[in-house]
Amino acid sequence: MTEFDLVIRGGEIHDGSGRRASVGDIAISGGTVAAVGSVPGKGREEIDAKGKIVAPGFVDIHTHYDGQALWENRMAPSSNHGVTSVIMGNCGVGFAPCRPHQRDMLVELMEGVEDVPEVVMTKGLPWNWETFPQYLDALEVRQLDVDVAAQVPHSALRVYVMGERAASREPPTSEDLAQMRALTTEAIRAGALGVSTSRNILHRTVAGELAPSLHSEEEELLSLAAGLNDAGAGVFQIIPDIIGDAQSEFGLMRRIAAASRRPLSFSLLQMATGDPSAWRNYLKELESANNDGLRMKAQVFPRPVGLLYGLELSFHPFSLHPSFRALRDLPLAEKVRAMRDPVLRAKLLAERPQDPNPVYVNIVNSFGHAYLMGDPPDYEPDPRDSIKRQAELRNVTPHEYAYDLLLRDEGRAILFLPGANYRDGNLDVAREMAIHPHTVLGLGDGGAHYGMICDASFPTFVLQNWVRDAKLGKNIDLAMAIRALSQEPAQLVGLDDRGLLAPGYVADVNVIDLDGLRLHAPTVVYDLPAGGRRLRQGADGFVATIKNGAITYRDGVHTGALPGRLVRGAQAAPKSKGARKRA
Structure with missing residues (x-):
């Protein structure tokens, strides 16, 4: 029996x-x-x-499965790496609330910010909602391989309230602010885990237009915080200005946390360009804020945030060159055949990228610092193996060397650019941020960047590279690593019913x-x-x-099992054996 x-x-x-x-x-x-x-x-x-x-099953608090959870049942690649609960609606982008005539605006924004192709969203999204509570209702009937929880995204909220004025980043009226505050409260009470926004200058539409929420004034951000306060629940998630002064940005976040009286989390990376010490300044401010009683955490990533280049991917060193446009939508084999033509090769090598989106141009122009990705992948590459250094050794240009690399394996070669958390050939900064007492692991971006980033695998990386294979003195204790992948992120967003085997x-x-x-x-x-x-x-x-x-x-x-469902709102820890609340 x-x-x-x-x-x-x-x-x-x-x-x-x-x-x-x-x-x-x-x-x-x-x-x-x-x-x-x-x-x-x-x-x-x-x-x-x-x-x-x-x-315990791992909890990923920074994903973008907002669309994927509606057009398929498996939240891969996250669920391939032990993740059993995901939080979506990050970075201020998403699909609700949304009026029917505003759908194209949100699709264009998601395509530009999160690299989800427009045709995928057009085909995959059922659009059987308008308000955020209705969006949650659409998710509630889904059968998935993980549990999903959602945040209300600021840009979508702003567009819903202000229409075209939001896209042109006009300041809101007092009536606009009151409506955003009320809609934030409504979303939280309906089951949103929080509200998210972005001040990241890189977040743009495909055409290069800035995200609607990007330059919102403090008064608007405090209105969202007030919405959380009114609801008495939820978390405020924000991406600070990556080129802004750390002390000024953190001061703003402190005021948001104080106004909301709720936990706040923000994305923290050690950028490859700009002030190399900014991340330390953020951590110092973070310690001070927590000492003052504010509940603030930095979301950090335990390896480089890596951009990937390839002939099948969104970008490569020649993807924005005029002569490549005719090849862009061809099958891979035909691209490779065309690029092996010495006449076309000469044309592409002579051209430079052209695109209205300056972020895209910058991505393409950064390829010299990339590396050929092998199998297994090396996320801590030797600087001597960069495309630029290897081209110098061969007495060719970086473009010439990259061109030949891209044609390897019948065009399937992938180049890896460590875009952040990698400096001087090591990941010491990533480790230091990961073990800090006021940080939490995140930023895997599952469900987004379909053609340029594949970072949702970070739980496997943590266990393999920081626990099992780390160099002496750099290893992370297994028990603490598992806590960082399970209980810590769960508690940050209020999912206290998971992340612990008890x-x-x-x-x-x-x-x-x-x-x-x-x-x-x-x-x-x-x-x-x-x-x-x-x-x-x-x-x-x-x-x-x-x-x-x-x-x-x-x-x-x-296995075919799909026991995952929508989780509405914060979940309390069980009070006794067998007790479990799922609102």
Whole structure:
């Protein structure tokens, strides 16, 4: 006679709290953890975890699955790397609220900021909502491989209230501010986890127009904060001005946190250009704010934020050259055949990028600092292997060298540009930010940047590179790494019912072969709506991933189970065994 739905036997249990591991069993019933320790009762299904790591399901608080959750059931690549809960609606961009005549504006913004092709959204989005509560209703009927929670995006909110005035970044009226405040409160009460905005100058439409929220005055941002305060719930997520003064930007964020009386998180990177010490200034200000009683965290990334170039991807060194335009939409084999023509090669090498979006031009012009990505990928490359340095050794131009690299493997070669968190050939800055007491791991951007970034694999990277394979003195303790991937991000956004393996908590579990963990290089697949392409990145070593008590992945292969649902609002920690609230 079986007593439990599932029992995981004899694993090294890291419960997500950061405490020392213990060897034991985990019993699951009804989608929650029923027992941890020695479990004599039988399970309807059992997993032998001897010699394996048993950890909570990972929580990724910075994704853009706002559209993907509506047109497909699997939130890959995040769910390929042990992630069982994702938060979307980041960076101030999304699809709700939205009036029917404003859809094109939000699609153009998402295409420019998050590199989601327009045709994919046109084909994939059902648009069966207008208000943010209606958007949540559309998500609620979805069956997924992970749980999803949403934030209300500032740019969409601004466009909804102000229409064309928002796109031209006019200042709001007092009536506009009052409406944005009220709609923020409405969204939180309907189940949004928070509100998000961006001050990042790189966030533009395809045509190069700045995001509607970008230069919003403090009064407008404080109106959103007041909306959270009115609701008495939610988190404020913000991307500060990457070229702004750290002290000034942080002062603004302190005032937002004080006005909202709610937690605030902001994106923090060590940029490849600009003030190299800005990240330290932010951390100093962060420590001071928390000492003063403000609940503020920096979202940081544990490896370089890496731009990828390739003939199948959104950008490469010649993608914006006039002579390449005729090749842009050709199948890969035809592109390669054309580029092997010495006449076209000479033309492309003689041209320079042309595009109305200066961000795109800058991306293309930065390729000299990129590296040929191998398999397995090296996210801490030797500076001597950069395209620029290797071209110098060969007495050719960087463009000539990159041209030949792109034609390798029948045009499937990928170049990797460490855009942030990589300096002087090492990731010391990324590590220092990752272990800081007031930071939380995030910024994986799953569901976005389909043709230029594949960073949702960071949980695997943390376990492989910072725990198992780190150089002496640079390793991160396994228990603390698992806590950073599970309980810490869950608590930041108010999902206190998960991220911990204890009775009554959500039964989200990973069984991991740490010795066999291996991160593969990204590959291109064409499986989006309308045949759109995206980057995927797999991993070995995930023996099983369990979501809400159901096994969703075995050895990296989807089982077909779709137990994931929309989570509405903050979730309290269980008060007793078996207790679990899902609003």
